[in-house]
Amino acid sequence: MSEHVIQRMKDLPSTHLLGSGTPMCAGCGGLGALHEIYDLLGTRTVFVNAAGCMTLLSVYPFTPFRGSWLYTAMASAPAGAQGVRDALDILLEHKRIPPEDDLSTVVLTGDGAAYGMGLSATSGAIERGLDFLYLCYDNEGYGNTGQQFSGATPHAARTSTSAGARGYSGEKKDLFSIWTAHRPVYAATVIGAEPLDLAKKIEKAKRLTGPRLVLALAPCPTGWDFDPQQTVEIGRLAVRTGIWPLKEYLDGKVVHTRVPHPRQPVEDYLKTQGRFRHLFEPARNEALLGEIQARVDAYWANVE
Amino acid sequence: MTRVLLTGNGAAAWGARLARVDYVPAFPITPQTEIIETLARWYDTGEMRGRLTLLESEHSMITAAGAAAATGVRVFSATSSQGLLYGMEMIYTVAGWRVPFVLVNVSRGLASPITLESDHNDLLAARDSGFLAIVCATCQEVLDSVLLAYRLGEDPRVRLPVIVNLDGFTLSFTREPVEIPEAARAADFLPAFDPQGISFRASQPSSQAVAVLGGTPYSYFRYETHLAALNALPVYDEIAGAFEQCFGRAHPAVETYRADDADVVFFMMGAFATKAKAAVDGLREAGERVGLLRLRLLRPFPEARLRALLAGTRGVAVIDQNLSNGKGGVLHTELASALYGMRDAPLLASFVGGLGGRDIGAEEFYEMAAVTRRAAQGGVAPAPRLLYTATELREMRKLQAVAAVERLETGGGQ
Amino acid sequence: MYRIRFHGRGGQGMKTASRILGSAFFREGYEVQDAPRYGAERRGAPIFAYVRAAQRPIHERGGIAQPDLVVVADETLTPIPAAGVLAGVSARTVLLINSAESEDAWKARLNYAGRIVRLPGGGETRERAETATIGAICAGAAARLVGRISREALALAVDDEIAALGREAAEKSRERALAAFDALDFAEGCVMEGEAHDARGYAAPEWVELAAEAALAAAPDIRAVATSVEVRTGLWRTLRPVIDYDHCKGCSWVCSTLCPDSAIQVDAEGAPRIDYDHCKGCLVCVAVCPPHAIRALPEKDVQQAQEATA
Known part of the structure; x- marks a missing residue:
């Protein structure tokens, strides 16, 4: 585990802890974020996993983890983390394990569970003040089952259950605000394509005690329909267009860690992905494009 | 103590x-x-x-x-x-x-x-x-x-x-x-x-x-x-x-009560089994050789024990406080499969009762024993019996009448 | 009954291939089963799909143990045991393979007793975006090899299965499937229907008496770390990133950090080293390398060059 404070890209770890050979898709943005985060969290961790793409990180007898892992179910990973945390606390308190055997608990969840089925268990864990890091890889749909829309799907995105001309009619739920409404000790948005910003936040989160959210946008070549090598570029565009604001919540305040200036038009981001192709072909859907741009503008108008 | x-x-x-x-x-x-x-x-x-x-x-x-x-x-x-x-x-x-x-x-x-x-x-x-x-x-x-x-x-x-x-x-x-x-x-x-080695420790990483x-x-x-x-x-x-x-307290997988020489036994589980004990006592008083087998261990299912205990018994009144809709009492099914193929297996009579706290009266236990005995003598299992009395049905009709009035008043009917 | 297995990689359209062939048989009056077999693996990983077709109702289920025809959309799958390309083949199994190399070369390499036919138009689909049409080509070729499917039925079957992807895709797929069909006239009907399982003289299964084992072993737990490295995900790769160390500036935190698969480590001298056993070929490193010092080469070419030097 690296204990030094990360200031520059060169401070990032150059050897990696997460084992290769996982069955995640080539170019998986979620795996990219996870592997960066794992280097910083280190092996004295137990990942409690909610059903999603990353269920298949550990398929008997293969695991990429050098620390520990527990698969639970889709709805209740935070409760699994609660059980592990409580048990470790009891063992420590009763001196049945030495302090160096302690582990920090990390929930690993996709957006399907985080924005939907798992909300109740997550809310409960935050209100109980559970000491855990909640890591959500958000690929904006039920990716493991073929990208049906979830509560995290952005407006107008085509998914396998919103394949019509206007795409998904709903709005992406604001999970960050749902978390901060609970007044957790920390919450942050990150993206694997911005490793320095991510690393600074993880370093910060790691040193805090209590409920902590790390919400990673996870560009998904399979579900978003783009060539795997574009994963990082699309991630950067998500930030530069203002679609994915990088921010953190600490001591009751939200701070944007990156304010894109000038902000690129959202269509620079949208046109990279097959899930938004219907906004450009056969004809540009100016109304929908305008709607999406206006929403992003309105968000930043409140920030800037 | x-x-x-x-x-x-x-x-x-x-x-x-x-x-x-x-x-x-x-x-x-x-x-x-x-x-x-x-x-x-x-x-x-x-x-x-x-x-x-x-x-x-x-x-x-x-x-x-x-x-x-x-x-x-x-x-x-x-x-x-x-x-x-x-x-x-x-x-x-x-x-x-x-x-x-x-x-x-x-x-x-x-x-x-x-x-x-x-x-x-x-x-x-x-x-x-x-x-x-x-x-x-x-x-x-x-x-x-x-x-x-x-x-x-x-x-x-x-x-x-x-x-x-x-x-x-x-x-x-x-x-x-x-x-x-x-x-x-x-x-x-x-x-x-x-x-026993199944744990989460920093010194012993595991993926569980x-x-x-x-x-x-x-x-x-x-x-x-x-x-x-x-x-x-x-x-x-x-x-x-x-x-x-x-x-000093025995808790066998299957509790037996006055079952040794019984030709008819009740078979059930849970607290109402003590009511069956009272019924057994009453029937014994009346000269009937009736006993009780109470299942304590549902899983694992003590199949061999039940076969041994029921050897020589002529009829079993299986009392299910449960209902598998479209099939019947679950214990009846379980016991039937446990006894299948057993030479001189007792005849099983199925009774479903005690749902949602509904009482099983002493008379009902007596009657279940009688029905089971007659069936064992005749060699034909009776149709499964859902315990419900005419009095209960009359009571239910009254409730339904009230419920119907309620519906009319809220504008749901004619 | 015809028993046909398609082997490819996730994303190459093997499910589509099996469905086109299934629909074509069905249009010709056959009873049909077609199905893909999914695992944990994603795009790029070996997968298979299968088709059964018979003039009677089909009672068999599940994977095909003894295929009459094996279609290999990606020749790099043949040495991968887990891909099971050659599972259950016999001298009467026809092997249809997507390769630029000759039938004889493959017969020698695989020590293959049966007939080998090359997929027409193979080797032209190296571009990743093109891979989706391989399925249609495979289906067209397979249709000709069984010899029971008309050109018309094939064309309609392609339309049945591809229509949802839009007219352009459907036309392209139909064109390619028919071209493959036409090109294999010399091999028409070379696939023979297999026999039913013989109930006489079968080998009895070796059933064992399972015992209860210690929970430590009998729970689905792994008490080791990073065992995933045993999985050679490098076999998924169709394009290989190659670092030109003359141009590499040694800013290795970029490629090494951004490789999602932890497949680029930095050596003692500070140079990035790609772990080809595990690199899936996503080419993120190619896209992000600041001095453009990483190139993408077709995996097959690299392997052939390596074989040649060896």
Whole structure:
């Protein structure tokens, strides 16, 4: 585990802890974020996993983890983390394990569970003040089952259950605000394509005690329909267009860690992905494009 | 050892206390809540050492229970009815983790319609999960069974979670004299928890409960859970023997009451079995050779024991406080399959009753015995009987009449 | 009954291939089963799909143990045991393979007793975006080899299965499937229907008496770390990133940090080293390398060059 404070890209770890050979898709943005985060969290961790793409990180007898892992179910990973945390606390308190055997608990969840089925268990864990890091890889749909829309799907995105001309009619739920409404000790948005910003936040989160959210946008070549090598570029565009604001919540305040200036038009981001192709072909859907741009503008108008 | 008046819920809490449970993930539900309230109080006063965490659902509660057990502490939890069903995904899931803990289920009829009093459909929904299940008939048995359940589930030959079942209201809220063992004796019987290598430690990383792909590894793990559950049969006998030596109370897998020379026996489980005992006494008084077999161990199912005990019996009145809709009583099915192919097997008569706390009267026990005896003499099993009387139906008609008026008044009808 | 297995990689359209062939058989009056077999693996990983077709109702289920025809959309799968390309083949199994190399070269390499036919138009689909049409080509070729499917039925079957992807895709797929069909006239009907299982003289299964084992072993737990490295995900790769160390500036935190698969480690000298056993070929490193010092080469070419030097 690296204990030094990360200031520059060169401070990032150059050897990696997460084992290769996982069955995640080539170019998986979620795996990219996870592997960066794992280097910083280190092996004295137990990942409690909610059903999603990353269920298949550990398929008997293969695991990429050098620390520990527990698969639970889709709805209740935070409760699994609660059980592990409580048990470790009891063992420590009763001196049945030495302090160096302690582990920090990390929930690993996709957006399907985080924005939907798992909300109740997550809310409960935050209100109980559970000491855990909640890591959500958000690929904006039920990716493991073929990208049906979830509560995290952005407006107008085509998914396998919103394949019509206007795409998904709903709005992406604001999970960050749902978390901060609970007044957790920390919450942050990150993206694997911005490793320095991510690393600074993880370093910060790691040193805090209590409920902590790390919400990673996870560009998904399979579900978003783009060539795997574009994963990082699309991630950067998500930030530069203002679609994915990088921010953190600490001591009751939200701070944007990156304010894109000038902000690129959202269509620079949208046109990279097959899930938004219907906004450009056969004809540009100016109304929908305008709607999406206006929403992003309105968000930043409140920030800037 | 002190003898005090305790409710079934109180007895369950005492069992957990004497087992020195480290951790209680909890969620309230009638008629179980008194158990977790009692434990919460004892943790607060320091009479117990450990922690109770109130989760936000039974699904989370069972998850936390399994996760804590997988981390290496002794875990206790309790639920009932809808709660057990809400946690059912995790009931099946954690059984496969091979981590022992005890879950008390206070039986209550399942919705719909939603109700409060006892029957056994909730427990039977967990029948195939991999949890072992001990079904109690008295408050004393509740306390004793919690201790037995930890010894059983934690045995290296078993390593499975265990449900200890008691009936809502008839046991949960009913006080009876209960002997509370001394803590030291309980500790002799049940030593400190040993995780046996299944735990989360920084020094021993492990990935637990991982996925498998394909039927070959899946079948292996499922078969192993089944084989471990079967191991629990001889292990239970051994442990029940040790318990009797320690505390002087016998809790066999199948309780027999005046059954040795009986030609007709009642077969059932749960608190109403004591009513069957009273009926047996009455019938014996009247000169009938009637007895009772009470199933204590639902899983593993003591098949060979039942065959042995029923050798020479002519008829069995199987009384199911449960209903598999579209099939019938579950115990009837279970017993029939256990006896299939047995030479001179007794005739089985199926009775379904006691749903949602509905009483089973002494006359009904007498009549069930008579029907079973006649059927055994005639050699033809009677049609399954749903216990319901003309008086009840008249009462129901009155309720329906009222309900119909209600509908009319709210503008639903003609 | 015809029993046909398609082997490819996730994303190459093997499910589509099996469905086109299934629909074509069905249009010709056959009873049909077609199905893909999914695992944990994603795009790029070996997968298979299968088709059964018979003039009677089909009672068999599940994977095909003894295929009459094996279609290999990606020749790099043949040495991968887990891909199971050659599972259950016999001298009467026809092997249809997507390769630029000759039938004889493959017969020698695989020590293959049966007939080998090359997929027409193979080797032209190296571009990742083109891979989706391989399925249609495979289906067209397979249709000709069984010799029971008309050109018309094939064309309609392609339309049945591809229509949802839009007219352009459907036309392209139809064109390619028919071209493959036409090109294999010399091999028409070379696939023979297999026999039913023989109930006489079968080998009895070696059933064992399973015992309860210690929970530590009998729980689905892994008590080791990073065992995933045993999985050679490098076999998924169709394009290989190659670092030109003359141009590499040694800013290795970029490629090494951004490789999602932890497949680029930095050596003692500070140079990035790609772990080809595990690199899935996503080419993120190619896209992000600041001095453009990483190139993408077709995996097959690299392997052939390596074989040549060896």
